[in-house]
Amino acid sequence: MPRGSYHRESNEQSLGDAIQHFINAMGLRPKMIEAEIIANWEDIVGKMIAKHTLDLSLNKKKLTLRFDNAALKQEMSYAKSKLMENINNRFGKEIVDQVVIL
Template identity: 25%
Template sequence: MGWEPLHEPSGPRRIGEALDQVAFRLKAPRAQVLATVFDAWEELVGEVLAAHASPLRLVERELVVAVDDPAWTAEMKFFSAELISRINAAAKEEVVTSLTVRVRSR
């Protein structure tokens, strides 16, 4: 993913470093990458789509997105290549290679 796991330190460490170590073990991206995707979601997809779709998880470069209605599945899939490109540009590395869309159960 463009980064290496941290060695076990002998003393205190920053919370971001600890989170990155856990993320590495779970095959998830660094904490900063997750913040880029989850915190900037509306900026990445736009206000209208953000009102109907939200990121659920990002593991092994697969982003899983939940939509509130099946009609938004097609829109999300149509936008997926652009979204992947935007996320990777914002993260300054290839962190997403595929996108899966799920409809939230009501």
């Protein structure tokens, strides 16, 4: 093979594919999705709601939220469907199928 040229064998995979395989094999995908939701929470719900969010977690498609404001907690309980829709649309697949507000 000439110097500087590279031929990839058919059984090799790209680095990105290898990383994705590793993430899936190690069971890290759900935590990565949760981390992405946390990192983008302000973009998903807006600055005011994000500011009053005390905790959020995602476990088996169940998003659990805790707020520091009773009125906001009540408002968000009415907006569960819209929140699920926004998150699922952002990811392009069903990530959340239940929202629990504590």
